[in-house]
């Protein structure tokens with residue numbers, strides 16, 4: 621009997637923990653969904669894998685959006701466990717090192733997660749071409765970072781830094797020859813600052 625009682629307490633505890641985690645994930649997805657919706661121009665969802673699902677995640681993709689045969693995007697994006705975790709902790713990353721020029725991979729990976737959310741949001745907006753999607757994402761990474769708690773100036777510096785350090789190293793299909801200041805994909809042509 622004693623064993624059963626102990627077992628019940630353990631199971632109850634695990635269930636409570638699972639519920640708390642679930643609640644947290646729902647809240648997180650709602651917050652990310654609101655940001656993605658603003659960039660997509662319509663109501664879209666963001667899915668972060670559950671703890672169990674994250675243990676078996678093998679796709680290795682930072683994020684993805686499905687398109688149907690007619691080229692229409694789904695209404696949600698699936699983010700990797702790692703991207704979700706980095707976005708969750710983004711407000712605790714200090715990006716002031718960008719100004720000093722001594723940032724490391726930690727800051728880069730965290731910033732790249734913000735860029736990933738922007739990228740998937742532009743797929744959800746209807747852009748399937750990786751080069752076009754990426755160019756728009758690079759111009760909206762600061763928007764995402766700021767919404768997740770990064771101070772305005774640091775978010776701007778982050779956006780410029782990722783464009784300078786991350787973009788040139790991407791696969792060619794992600795690089796558009798039209799992605800430059802004043803170019804066809806410049807979302808703020810009246811500004812001289814790019815992205």
Ligand SMILES: [Zn+2]
Nearest residue numbers: 739743750753
């Ligand atoms: Zn893409």
